[in-house]
Structures are given as structure tokens and as C-alpha cells.
Amino acid sequence: MWTFAFKRLLSGAVTIWFIATATFFAMHAVPGDPLTRDKAMSPAVRAQLEQRYGLDKPLVTQYRLFLGNMLKGDFGISFTQENRRVNDIIREHFPVSAMLGITALLIAFIGAVAAGSIAAQFRGQWPDRLLMMAVVAAISVPGFVIAAVAQLLIVQLNNRLGQPLIPVAGWGGFSHLWVPALVLGLGTMAYLSRLMRASMLEVTNSEYILAARAKGAYGWRLFWSHQLRNALLPVVTELGPAIAALTTGGFVVELIFAIPGLGRYFVQAVQQLDYTVIMGTTVFYGAFLVIMVVAVDIAYGLIDPRIRYSRGR
Amino acid sequence: MNLLNVENLQVEIGRGPNSVKAVRGVSFSLAEGEFRALVGESGSGKSITGLSLLDLLPSKSVRRADRFQLENLALPNQHHGQWRKLRGNRLAMIFQNPMTALDPTQKVGWQIAEPLCIHRGLSRRQAWQRAIELMERLAITDAEKRAHRYPFEFSGGMLQRVMIAMAIACEPQILIADEPTTALDVGVQQEVLGLLNELRESRGTAILFITHDLGVVAKIADSVSVMYAGQVVEQGPVETFFTGSTTKELHPYSKALLAAVPDLSGGKPLQGIAGQPPDLRRPPSGCGFAARCSQRMEICDQAPELFHDANGDHRCWRWHEAFQTYLSQQGQVRGAQHD
Numbered sequence A: 001m002w003t004f005a006f007k008r009l010l011s012g013a014v015t016i017w018f019i020a021t022a023t024f025f026a027m028h029a030v031p032g033d034p035l036t037r038d039k040a041m042s043p044a045v046r047a048q049l050e051q052r053y054g055l056d057k058p059l060v061t062q063y064r065l066f067l068g069n070m071l072k073g074d075f076g077i078s079f080t081q082e083n084r085r086v087n088d089i090i091r092e093h094f095p096v097s098a099m100l101g102i103t104a105l106l107i108a109f110i111g112a113v114a115a116g117s118i119a120a121q122f123r124g125q126w127p128d129r130l131l132m133m134a135v136v137a138a139i140s141v142p143g144f145v146i147a148a149v150a151q152l153l154i155v156q157l158n159n160r161l162g163q164p165l166i167p168v169a170g171w172g173g174f175s176h177l178w179v180p181a182l183v184l185g186l187g188t189m190a191y192l193s194r195l196m197r198a199s200m201l202e203v204t205n206s207e208y209i210l211a212a213r214a215k216g217a218y219g220w221r222l223f224w225s226h227q228l229r230n231a232l233l234p235v236v237t238e239l240g241p242a243i244a245a246l247t248t249g250g251f252v253v254e255l256i257f258a259i260p261g262l263g264r265y266f267v268q269a270v271q272q273l274d275y276t277v278i279m280g281t282t283v284f285y286g287a288f289l290v291i292m293v294v295a296v297d298i299a300y301g302l303i304d305p306r307i308r309y310s311r312g313r
Numbered sequence B: 001m002n003l004l005n006v007e008n009l010q011v012e013i014g015r016g017p018n019s020v021k022a023v024r025g026v027s028f029s030l031a032e033g034e035f036r037a038l039v040g041e042s043g044s045g046k047s048i049t050g051l052s053l054l055d056l057l058p059s060k061s062v063r064r065a066d067r068f069q070l071e072n073l074a075l076p077n078q079h080h081g082q083w084r085k086l087r088g089n090r091l092a093m094i095f096q097n098p099m100t101a102l103d104p105t106q107k108v109g110w111q112i113a114e115p116l117c118i119h120r121g122l123s124r125r126q127a128w129q130r131a132i133e134l135m136e137r138l139a140i141t142d143a144e145k146r147a148h149r150y151p152f153e154f155s156g157g158m159l160q161r162v163m164i165a166m167a168i169a170c171e172p173q174i175l176i177a178d179e180p181t182t183a184l185d186v187g188v189q190q191e192v193l194g195l196l197n198e199l200r201e202s203r204g205t206a207i208l209f210i211t212h213d214l215g216v217v218a219k220i221a222d223s224v225s226v227m228y229a230g231q232v233v234e235q236g237p238v239e240t241f242f243t244g245s246t247t248k249e250l251h252p253y254s255k256a257l258l259a260a261v262p263d264l265s266g267g268k269p270l271q272g273i274a275g276q277p278p279d280l281r282r283p284p285s286g287c288g289f290a291a292r293c294s295q296r297m298e299i300c301d302q303a304p305e306l307f308h309d310a311n312g313d314h315r316c317w318r319w320h321e322a323f324q325t326y327l328s329q330q331g332q333v334r335g336a337q338h339d
Ligand SMILES: Nc1ncnc2c1ncn2[C@@H]1O[C@H](COP(=O)(O)OP(=O)(O)O)[C@@H](O)[C@H]1O
Pocket: B013, B020, B022, B040, B041, B042, B043, B044, B045, B046, B047, B048, B049, B058, B280
């Protein structure tokens, strides 16, 4: 399995190179550049700046320079934030995004496994109906609406209590973290819940569960040692896409809740055509997702012996 | 004394007018070491009968019985915690397809060890050790290594041995085997049958062997129960069942079953009884087989009870006292004419 993971990482590197190249040329194809501002700039100043940032060089040369620096792990200096290195931006702000993302993923995954299992257990009865109604609502309402509603509710709650119980926005301890994480994870949780329910129903009706019951297994033993593991398989395969969805969803949630994560800088950079920041964050996110997908594959192999063995040999 | 007595078992799956009356009167007993074959066309309720012995019916099923007794223990009609202590312990089951009846994500060693942890309170390590012994007993070579393997790494025959090991781990008194050889190659079928036979001889395990392979029945069964449309229509010792067609009368359905088997030793599946079994959502009020029966009479519109005679039980009006008297008179008349 580990050779398999290594191969996946290798092909991931190619993917990242492709992403980097595509982003590089797409970015340069957009009219304007980081120096295009509202304020007029004298041609002399502009030329000087262009020279300083290397924008006067031919595009292919710029590309070569960029690739060379990227391999050294250096993404250069931001155009719009004076003297800030892109690496520093990532180092300072990614942990915030990661914290938010991981919390959201945990909430989504654990919530989905619980909700899906309960719904399957009570198939057709009120807990199932209620949960599935909530799932449809959570899937069909966009994340930013849920975020706004959540903020409204918090404000009302705080007003009612006369003291700020839950912060409406900002970043700090756990109290700042859980509402945005819940909002971010909600859609994913809903989607995974439905998957978990279907998969749990299938497992429950399978012959091996009947056979396990014929051995005398029931209740929690049956659930932990036979139902859960099998039912998790299709859900775990969906974790890769789920992580991607949470990463991109994080951009919006960070903006709404004023969280100083990397997503906000990424969105800003795109708006301002901050070449180095765009390239840096894109490549970084690309690498992050590739690693996550491989991690999910490994997790899948750990749960399903069939995969583990077929890939390992 | 019998290990198991079942009287007038009834199972209804689902609710309302479209519920399936899958079992509509099954009575039989199992003595120690008895090998009873339960035969009948597919859909006749054999599996449901087997599952109801373990209280493992589909959800929304209702089970009723006049008597349901395991040795001295009268079993409740409804779901009850009592069943859990019996399943895999005193009563165990082997399923038709070992490929789908084993958990794909668990080592086979654990799957065999599990009932020992549940019912005997063994530690995981002790149970694992017992599992390896069981595997060796069932002639699985390299048991120590194989116990660590997963079901997908085994062949079908090997998996059926694993399933048997799993079922007999707690030394059950009664083993229900639901077509355990149907999904296997012919050679493997013989091995599995040999294992089951050895089990009842060495341990006195009673076996309810569900099959539609009459060849198997002829070879090793002690007694046969024939099911049709949810009912036992005939049962008795295996000798009278197979010789019945020449010396004694058999139930018309049993006759049809036997006639449909081209060669008993070939063990081919049943085929070629004209017509369809009745829809068990709306079972006929009279005899279930009447619509397909070549010896149908007027009275067959009424449901026959299970008549008893020296050869066993028969659910057919031809065993009614009046009809038997009539038949014997006919015989005498015919005998007189011959003189
Ligand atoms: N889970 C179920 N839900 C509804 N009907 C079922 C279910 N399982 C079996 N039946 C019905 O019960 C009857 C007997 O089935 P079964 O015992 O499996 O037959 P056999 O094993 O003799 O082939 C059939 O009519 C079948 O359609």
C-alpha cells in the first residue's frame, strides 16, 4: 500500500505542476497587472517597478524563474502588501484555515456518521424523516446564507442575554471557532449523512449481518464490529471531495466571520491580481489537496483489507 | 426426548392485506443426532422456517406457534432477550453463500472467535486460540496463518468450512444449514456434507438441512420434511419417503418432486412440475397444491389437516380415515375380482 501511496504522491506532483502552469498563464492572460491601480502612475515609476518585480522580462523567462523558485520552496514577495513574503503569509494564516477546516471536517464526518446511522436504524420512522428533512434543507441552502442566519441568531441570543455569549465574528479561542466550523461543515455533513444512511441500510440488509446476528451478536457489538466499518467505506471515499469542498467553502466563511485565514488572502489576491500571492496560495492549496487525497486513500486501505492487499502486492 | 419440538409454526412477513404468509403450519421435531432434510421448491418457506428457529425473521414479521420447545425450555412467540442467548450458542446456522455471509472487513479468525467471546465469555486471546483449533479440526491447513486472512483471500469451499467452524464454535445442539452446498462445486459439496455428517455422529448435533437436492437427502438424511406453499405437506423417515413411490402411497407433491428428479445420484436441482406455486400473499383456502394436483378431488377445496399414520405425516385428504377406508375397500373389491 505504501508503494501505492508513493505513486499517488508522484502523480500528485505532476498535477501540481500542471495547476501551477495553468494558473500562471491564465493569470497573465487577464487584462491588467498588479501595478494597475486607480491612481495614475507615471511611466517612469511604472517602468522602475516593473523592472524591480521582473515584469519587464518575457513571459517565458518569468515562468522559468517562478518554477525555479517554487522548487526551492520560495514564492516571492507580495505585490500589494509591502515587503511581505508569500511564504510568511501562508505560514501565518494557513494554520487558522487548517484549524477551521479540520474542525469543520470532524464535525461533518462525526455528525454524518451518527445521523446516517440513526436514520438507517429508524428507517421510515420519525427520527429518519426529521434527519432527512434537515439534510435536504442543509444541502439546498447556500453556505453564505446559513452563515448570515447563524450570525443573526447569535446577535439575537447575545442581545437577549445582555452579554456576548458567543462571538459573532473574529478569531480567538474555541468560542470563535465552533460556529463558523459548524456553518462550514453543514453542507458536507448533510451530503455525507445521506450517503452514510444509504450505505448503512445496505450493510444492515446484507447476509453477513444476518450471519453475525445468527452468531449472537446484537446491539453495540454488532454495530461496532460489523456494521460501522463496512458502512464507512463509501463515506470515506467521499472524504477527498469533501475536503476540497471545505477548503473552497472556507474562503467564504472566513470572509463572513472575519477570520484571518489564508482563504481571505487568496480571494483578496485574486481581486488585486497579486501574482505572487495567487501563485503561492494556489500551488500550496493544490499540494495540500493532493496530500489529503492520498491520506484518504491510505485511510480507506486501513479500513478495507481488500484494497490494502490488492494495492500492496 | 426430542431436542426441539415445533408445532404449527406460522410466519407472516409484513402487515396488512399484502403481507406474505410465508409459513402456514410447520410442525416437526429434531432428536439428538438426527439429520432432517427440509425440501421443497424455492419460495416454499424453507429459509423462513430456518430463520424463525433463530428469531431472525425480516423486520415486521409476526411469528406464532402452538409449541416451540428446546428441550425443557418453552420459547416465547415474540422477540425476547432469551433468543440472543441461544443464537450461535445452542442453535446455529450455516448460510447458503459463504462469499456473502462473512464480514469482508474482519479477519476470519475473529469471525470464528466471536461467538466464543459472546457466549462463553472467553478473552479475545483465548477465543482466537480456540478459533485456530476449530479451523484445524475442519481440516483447514495452515490455520494459524490463515486465521489472519480476510474472506476475500479464501476459496468458496474453504469459506464454507470457516462458516461451519463459526457455527459450531459453541458446540450447538442444533445446526440449521440453509442450502450450504448449493453455491459450491460438486467436489466441495461432498466435503461439506461429510463434515456435517461427522459432526452429528461425533457430537450428536441435530441438523436441519435445507435443500432442494433430493440426491443429498437420499444419501445421508434420517428424516424428510417436504414443504409446499408454507406448509409441511409430508414428513417421515427417509426410507419410506424414497421407497414410498413403489410400495406405499406418497403425497402427490412428493411424488411430483421425486418424478422431477431424473437421477437421484446425479443430484440435479428440481424441475418440471407443471404450474406455479400459489401467491403467498393470498394463499388458497383449500389445499395449497390442489391447483397443480393430478389427483384432485372435490373435498380439496377445503384445507386438509396433517394426518398421521405409521409412515409419518401427510397433509392430503387421501389420508383421511374415510378415504383410507374407501381405498382399502376398492383394493378388496379389486382383489376379489382377481380371485
Ligand atoms: N424479507 C422478505 N420480505 C418479504 N417476503 C419474503 C422475505 N423473505 C422471504 N419472503 C417470502 O417468503 C416466502 C418464503 O421464502 P423462503 O423461505 O426464502 O423460501 P425458500 O427458502 O423455500 O426458497 C416467499 O414467498 C418469499 O417471497
